[in-house]
Amino acid sequence: MQPQAFIFDLDGVITDTAEFHYLAWKQIGEELGIPVDRELNEQLKGVSRLESLERILSASPRPLSLSDAEKEQLATRKNNHYRELIEAIRPSDILPGITELIEAIQASKLRIALGSASKNATFVLDKLGLTEAFEYIVDPGRIAFGKPHPETFLNAADVLGVPYAACIGVEDSEAGIEAINQAGMFSVGVGAPAFLHEANYLVPDTSRLKLDEILKAYLNIT
């Protein structure tokens, strides 16, 4: 089958906001006496705000019992930290190779959607000056099951009207790669094999994302 669409993750793929999510959770962790290190953070990538909080609370060295209202408050505080951290981002914060990749995809007349779990995604895209590049942006508020469930990617393909097998998903998270694979799409991972070994095609960083190489790998597998 010929590929027809790319569905991109945002945080950690288009720009390095994954780091800001990490720093904001780390601060909440410090307030709660729960160490949030980079290993735990890998389990938070791609995962919704409240589910991330649940995973952090499960890592608590002492039993914690918080009400739903307290959890909501913590999640809101995390988001406030995060919003401060992303306030200054600008087009120069687009990760290396991404602008070129998007231009190459557009020149090849392939479609482009965004499949982020973040409720801040449209804000970040605006800051980066990239909103126009995406034909469709999944609204995580309307997704019942977050990554690793495939719904985010299935929704993007359904709205574009593209068969799942003709979609290529790009992700930096373990949960995201699982979601793409479960959707029956071709998965491109950006990051370390330790976490992303299930990806159909893996590069160590965004500067290595080249359209012709990705398409070659896609055509070899499908």
Ligand code: BG6
């Ligand atoms: C994902 C991030 O893109 O969005 C996660 O990888 C984050 O770290 C999730 O928890 C939800 O983001 P937000 O901005 O809605 O809290």
Ligand code: MG
């Ligand atoms: Mg990500």
